[in-house]
Amino acid sequence: METNILLESGTGEVEILEFVINNKHYGINVIKVKEVLETDNLTKLPQTPPTIAGLILNRDEIITLVNLKYVLEKNSEVSKQNTIILCEFNKSRVAFNIDRVVGTHRIGWEKITKPDNLFADSLVIGNIILNDKILFLLDFEKIVTDINPKVGISEERIEDVEYKDRSNIKLMLADDSFLIRSLLRDTLTKAGFSNLSFFDDGEQALNYLYDLVEEKKEKFIEEVQILITDIEMPRMDGHTLTRKVKEHKILKNLPVIIFSSLITDDLSHKGVSVGADAQMSKPEIGNLVKLVDELMIKNKAH
Numbered sequence: 020m021e022t023n024i025l026l027e028s029g030t031g032e033v034e035i036l037e038f039v040i041n042n043k044h045y046g047i048n049v050i051k052v053k054e055v056l057e058t059d060n061l062t063k064l065p066q067t068p069p070t071i072a073g074l075i076l077n078r079d080e081i082i083t084l085v086n087l088k089y090v091l092e093k094n095s096e097v098s099k100q101n102t103i104i105l106c107e108f109n110k111s112r113v114a115f116n117i118d119r120v121v122g123t124h125r126i127g128w129e130k131i132t133k134p135d136n137l138f139a140d141s142l143v144i145g146n147i148i149l150n151d152k153i154l155f156l157l158d159f160e161k162i163v164t165d166i167n168p169k170v171g172i173s174e175e176r177i178e179d180v181e182y183k184d185r186s187n188i189k190l191m192l193a194d195d196s197f198l199i200r201s202l203l204r205d206t207l208t209k210a211g212f213s214n215l216s217f218f219d220d221g222e223q224a225l226n227y228l229y230d231l232v233e234e235k236k237e238k239f240i241e242e243v244q245i246l247i248t249d250i251e252m253p254r255m256d257g258h259t260l261t262r263k264v265k266e267h268k269i270l271k272n273l274p275v276i277i278f279s280s281l282i283t284d285d286l287s288h289k290g291v292s293v294g295a296d297a298q299m300s301k302p303e304i305g306n307l308v309k310l311v312d313e314l315m316i317k318n319k320a321h
Contacts, residue, residue: 031128031259033251035147037121037154038104041092044121046147046154048251050281053105053112055120061099069095070166075114077105087115090142090162106159108280110300113163124149131156131253133195133219144195145253160280160301161198180308185211188315189242192217193224193260194249194278203304210308221248221255225263232269243273244318245311250279258293265294274314278307 034049056077061084063073072086084103088094103114131145145156190212194200200217207215218224224246231239246264248257257277264270274296282290282300290298296314299307 031255032125033128033131033256035124035126035154035156036104037124037149038117039119039121040088040117041094043091044149044152044154045091045117046124046145046156047104047106047159048156048281049123050286051106051108051159053107055102055104057100057102059100061097061101063097068166072097072101072116075101075103077114080112082112082114084114084116085162085166087117087162107283109160109163109302110283115159115162128252128256128259129222129254133253144251158196158198161196164198180210180305182209183211185311186213188212188311189214189244190216190311191224191227191243191246192248193219193221193246193252193257195220195252196249199249199301206304207308216243220252221257221260223254224248225255225260228264228270228273232267237269239269240273245274245276245314247276247278247307247311250277250281258289261290261295262293274318276307276310276314 035046036049036052036055037044037046039045058075058077060076061073062075064071067073069089070086072084075082075084082105084101086095086097088097097116101116102119103116105112105114126147131147134141134143134146142158142162143155144158147154147156190207192200192203192215194203194217204215204217216227218227228239228243231242235242248260250257257279261275261277264273264275275294277290277295277298278301279298280301282298287298297310299310
């Protein structure tokens, strides 16, 4: 089963693939899914943690199979025959084992609610009420980063960035992941940034900008020079946020960088269509710093 569902960018909707593990219903953004398939060629590896089921072969490509059943249910039994979701994000491909796929649903981001703050460190980034049941939208990036921190954003990735005083640059950052916000704060501070404003979702960020424009009109740019946004966020996604900023008669001059694990050659056209000034794939935090520097130089030239 190949997924080939393309939504117009910035509509505020997302396609969610619903799947089941141990009678619980979960969801993943279809954009991350390359295909769903059955495989019987699992090769188990010696001395690997229970979170790694082994390796599978897919069209001559060797792919790591994450034991999602263990991650979620601490069930370490893995058979050779598996239903898997093959995904691509953070510039890498990885597979996850599941029990079965239910289907796809088109859902407005505003219908996806944030988990309770008690679960700030959980693997669930959103709750969806669908047909009298709750779908848990999983943080697949966190699942992979927890297994191997080197594939996520980390302070190690900023070692090649020259530290300099960047306190004059006022950055707005919108990302729903507590983990990513913390890592961004740590790494950007190490690069010399100190004027950082963080928002949990696109709606929060947009309301802040609207209030700023109402108060300061064109001088809003004194308070924020660049907006950096994720794509996947409850309440309002990054594509919709970017489109609304670029359609606004005053805010349209605010540079917007989309910083997301979903930026690939196949999907970058979505950011272009909503007017993003630049796009950068997570976890390249070092390149993000260089991009901010370049945009600031470009803006001064204008």
